[in-house]
Amino acid sequence: MACTRPADISSWEDAVRRAALLTFGILLTVGVAPLAAAPLAALERRRLRVLAPAPTEPGDPEPRPGAVRLRARYTTARAWREVAAGYLVAVAGPGLVLLAATWVVLCSVWLAAPLVVARSSGGPVALGIGHARSVPDALPYCAAGLAAGILGIVVLTTLVRAQAALSRTLVEPRPDPLATRLVEVTRSRSRLADGFAAERRRIERDLHDGAQQQLLGLTLQLGLARMDLPADSPAGQAVARAHDQAKTLMADLRELIRGIHPQVLTDRGLGAALYELAEFCPLPVHTDIDLPHRPPQAVETAAYFAAAEALANALRHSAADTIRLTARVRHGRLTVDVEDDGRGGARLADGTGLTGLADRVAVVDGTIRVSSPPGGPTLVRVTIPCPPHSREDDR
Incomplete structure (x- = not known):
């Protein structure tokens, strides 16, 4: 029976010890390094902002806290970078x-070699790579x-810049083609919406200052002619009919202009504008409006037409008796509620005007929520980001 020599046992113990250390190092790198790298990367970004003139963007947005965020620290390319x-x-x-x-x-x-040699006792002075016996x-x-x-200044500066450039490559977020495309599409949609709103305002001004004024003049002239003609004469009856038609057309044109872009929304x-909208509604509308400052123009326009569409839907589909219109700004968000006591059952997926309403408020990063159980009531809530704003920004 062979005996194991002490030297063999010692070599096996050394091998096991090295394997254990290697395993511990791997586990430490894989297990702890991704967690510790996040604060170190944030510190490195701060340092890069001091060293380099190029702007350093913050890291990619983290997932929500919890298991998803923890898993992302081990599964995303950003974490391992x-x-x-x-x-x-x-x-x-x-x-x-x-x-x-x-x-x-x-x-x-x-640099101090001449001074050191001058103060020496006369023997050779070691200067790193040689000796000197005298000042010369x-x-x-x-x-x-x-x-x-x-x-050294040049070399160290170059090395620091190289290390900073490499670190920036690792800690900066990589451009995502899909995210870039999404940002461009969002900006394009916003530009189109702004252009559409500006065109609506231009059409409203043209109708208000042009066609409406001419129609008003025609209505006044027909009214004067009606007063001058006998009421029972054929000419008087014809002018009276034309005058009534002109007044009806005038009312229709005013309603059309209000639907395109109400002047009160721009002026006041x-x-x-919401108070006027409630006033012209055929059903009783109870208003509760608290707007301490005017929102941005795009937010005002989206909120107004969203409220108008919600009121129109309530009139057409809900069979309601009363409607409540609420608008307020809280914590940087504008909330507009339209609630009716109708039969309920409204859904965004039904293809009604609520779908277009959701598309309209989405342009300004808003959201719409519909609560409409069978039997009612129906609540349409529109929420739009509304930062503090000066009207000078719209000029």
Whole structure:
């Protein structure tokens, strides 16, 4: 029976110890490094903003807290790029500091070589890569120290910039083609919506200042002619019919202009426009409007037409007796509620005007929520971001 020698046992113990250390290092890297890399990457981004003039964007948006966020630290490319950046900083940072300290000490010794030699007792003075016995012997070291100092500044600056560029490549978020495309589509949609709103305002002004004024003049002239003609004469009856038709057309044109873009919305703001909207509604509308400041023009327009569409839907489909219209700004968000006591059952997916309403408010990053159980009541809530705003911004 063979006996195991102590040397063999010792070698096996060393191998097991090395394997355990290697396994521990791998587990430490894989298990802890992704978690520790996030704050280190944030610190590195701050440092890069100080060192480099190029703007450093914040990291990619983190998923919501919890298991999803924890899993993302181990499964996303961003997390492992931050791990690589952490190792780069851990190696390059102390290395650059040590190199800079060594260079400073060496250059200081060489620059001070003549003074050190002059104060020596006459023996050779060690200067790092040589000896000097007299001041003339030390002068070349002084010149070399000056040149090395200038060269060191250039070299260290280059190394720091290279390390910063590599770190920026690792910690900066990578451009996502889909995200870039989405941003461009969102901006394009916003520009189209702004252009559409501006065109509506132009049409409203043209109708108000042009066709409406001419029709008003025609109505007045027909009214004067009606007063001058006998009421029972054929001409008087014809003028009376034309006058009535002109007044009806005038009312229709005013309603059309109000539907395109009400002048009160431009002149007096969303609150006054909502009050006017409630006043012209055939059903009783109870209003509760609290707007301490005028929202941005795009927000006002979207909120007004959303409220108008919700009121129109209530009139057409709900068989309601009363409607409640509420508008208020809280915590940077404008909320408009249209609630009726009708039969309920409204849904966004039914293809009614609510779908168009949702599309309209989405242009200004708004949302719509519909609560309409069978039997009612129906609540349409429109929520739109509404930061503090000055009307000067719209000019």
